[in-house]
Each structure stands twice: as structure tokens, then as C-alpha cells.
Amino acid sequence: MAEIKIQAVSKHFGEVKAVDNFVATVGDGEFVSILGPSGCGKTTMLRMIAGFEKPTAGEIYIGDRLVSSPAKGIFVPPEKRSIGMVFQSYAVLPHMSVFDNVGYPLKIKGLPKTEIAERTNNALELVHLAGLAQRLPSQLSGGQQQRVALARALVAEPDLLLLDEPLSNLDAKLRESMRFEIKELQKKLGVTVIYVTHDQAEAMAMSDRIVVMSAGVIQQIGNPADVYETPANKIIADFIGLVNFLAAEAGEGGIVVPALGRTVPAPAGLSGQAVAAVRPEQIALAAPGEGIAGTVVHKSYLGDAVDWRIEIGGETVRVIAPAAAFREHKAGDKIGLKVDKVMIFPA
Numbered sequence: 001m002a003e004i005k006i007q008a009v010s011k012h013f014g015e016v017k018a019v020d021n022f023v024a025t026v027g028d029g030e031f032v033s034i035l036g037p038s039g040c041g042k043t044t045m046l047r048m049i050a051g052f053e054k055p056t057a058g059e060i061y062i063g064d065r066l067v068s069s070p071a072k073g074i075f076v077p078p079e080k081r082s083i084g085m086v087f088q089s090y091a092v093l094p095h096m097s098v099f100d101n102v103g104y105p106l107k108i109k110g111l112p113k114t115e116i117a118e119r120t121n122n123a124l125e126l127v128h129l130a131g132l133a134q135r136l137p138s139q140l141s142g143g144q145q146q147r148v149a150l151a152r153a154l155v156a157e158p159d160l161l162l163l164d165e166p167l168s169n170l171d172a173k174l175r176e177s178m179r180f181e182i183k184e185l186q187k188k189l190g191v192t193v194i195y196v197t198h199d200q201a202e203a204m205a206m207s208d209r210i211v212v213m214s215a216g217v218i219q220q221i222g223n224p225a226d227v228y229e230t231p232a233n234k235i236i237a238d239f240i241g242l243v244n245f246l247a248a249e250a251g252e253g254g255i256v257v258p259a260l261g262r263t264v265p266a267p268a269g270l271s272g273q274a275v276a277a278v279r280p281e282q283i284a285l286a287a288p289g290e291g292i293a294g295t296v297v298h299k300s301y302l303g304d305a306v307d308w309r310i311e312i313g314g315e316t317v318r319v320i321a322p323a324a325a326f327r328e329h330k331a332g333d334k335i336g337l338k339v340d341k342v343m344i345f346p347a
């Protein structure tokens, strides 16, 4: 197990600043996700931790060991970093059995056959594949192949497990159950995990903390509730979860949000144009005449809930409410809205 320290790491490809001044510490046994949209630099950061990419600047420590430092001329190659890795593509060797795939890292290390067999069997037990040891990868489902990759990453008992979108080739149901399995496995083994994803639900469900990136730069580091409930800026509020943005302006005693008919205290340090943000679940439906006056624009039945678009003061907001609420209401009908928490950001 190991603590990972990433100190002011940058990676520039010519003009492209793929990662810029990344600073983070991942605690021993912690599960940290790097979350951000496509092209934000998360894979590049992971590849630098793994040793597949050399930083342009900065230092990376795995435990007490400095593994990358261009300034000091230090670079430890991937195979000497005690890391297990799983990628989006299963990357299992097609001509080898499940057993041989999983035992491969130990064979390369030249361990005795009996030890390889014991540790491989243990790793297969861990990922619930003990019964399929003699199959070829082509005889496995996608989820099972990804479990083979996971067992192979864990078999050498690495200090650190790096996962890059490992679930994105799986269907939605399997993805959800694998999230849970990976998390359970991590808790059981106590291994430090850095997990790259663009899927905010995945990051929220699994992580102790999330590093949110955009355009090569860290936007916020916090636990899932922090980044969801108190996003540091508009980019994060928009990227994590659903949000309604509403026009706002500085006025008497705070920030005026005309559509809500409400003035909200201005956050410290805000100067210039502002925008208000409200999560759909922070809005409740009410009878016409109660709360803010709205008109139904559209509603989509989702089974367990209804996704509403409601016009208030010239702006349309999205509201997700229990399916039973205002069941008979349709487009054009008047409705009331009660808005709970309002966030304010620089525009």
C-alpha cells in the first residue's frame, strides 16, 4: 500500500498543455477518481503515474520513492513501480487461458510454479472466476474478461491500482454491479486506487475523493458530496449532476435572480456578472398560485419520476419530481414551484 504524492506535475505536448500544474496527494488505501470530460488530461496524468509518460515538470512519489522528476533526472520505469493496471480495453491475451493470463505477471517475475498457482487461484477467487480458470478469453463475457484483467492487476499485490475507464465497454447494468465489486475488493485489500473516468455517477459511487479536471487543470478536489453540493465553479456544477442556470445580477443586498423573484447573498469574492444555479431536485412542484408561478412546457415520464420543463419568468427550468405528483398536468397548464437551494457563480 502506498501514499501517492503528485507535486506540480505538468505534461505539455508541444503547444498542448495536456496536464498543467497538477497537485494532489492520494492517501494510503484511499480511492481517488480523476473525473473530467474527454480530452481534459486525465489519462495523461494516469500514464505519468504509471510511468508510460514522462512529465514535462514536477515530481511524482509512490510511497517514499521518487519515481519521476525531470529536474533531478529521475525516472523509474513502469515495471519497477509496483503498480497494477486495468484499461478500458480488456487487454487479455487471447491465446492464453484465464489462469495463465492472471498468473502471467508472476511468471515474468520468475516465481516458483507452486507459488504462482496459489496466488493465481487466490486472485481468481477474489474476482469470482475460480470456476472458469481453464477457459480462453473468447469463451468469456465482457464483464468476465474485465475481471480477468482485474485479477491480473492484483495478483502481484501492487501498492497501487490504476484503473482507466475499466467499465466503459460494459452494459449499464453490469457497469453498476462492477462498480460495487471493485469498491468491495478495494476495501477488502486496502489497496490505494486511482480511477480515471468521465462518468460522474461512477466517480460519485466509488470514490473517497474526486479530482475534477477541465482543460488540463484541477478545478476542485473533494469528497462526492463536496463536489456535488458545493461545486467550486460553474464548470463543475454543470459537469457533475444536472443543473439549471438562471440569469442573475448584483443588486440591493445581494444577487437578484429575476426568474425566482429572489435575492441571494453574494458569495465572498464575487465581482462582475453572476449566474444562479439550481439542481432539479432542489425544486418542488406546488399547486398553481403557490410559490413561483410557472407554466408546463413539456413532461417526460421516466417510470419512477417525471422530468418536467417549466417556464418561469421567461426561462425554462428542469424539475425531476415523483411520478405521482401532478399526474394530470400537461403542457400549457399553470403550476407552482418551490425552490430550495440556489448556488451563485461568476458568469
Ligand SMILES: Nc1ncnc2c1ncn2[C@@H]1O[C@H](COP(=O)(O)OP(=O)(O)OP(=O)(O)O)[C@@H](O)[C@H]1O
Residues within 6 Å of the ligand: 013, 016, 017, 018, 036, 037, 038, 039, 040, 041, 042, 043, 044, 045, 198
Ligand atoms: N501523445 C500525444 N501527443 C499530443 N497530444 C496528446 C498526446 N496525448 C494526449 N494528447 C492531448 O492531450 C490532451 C489530454 O489528453 P488525455 O488523453 O489525457 O485526455 P482524457 O481526459 O483522458 O480524454 P479521454 O477521456 O478522451 O481519453 C488532449 O488534448 C490530447 O489530444
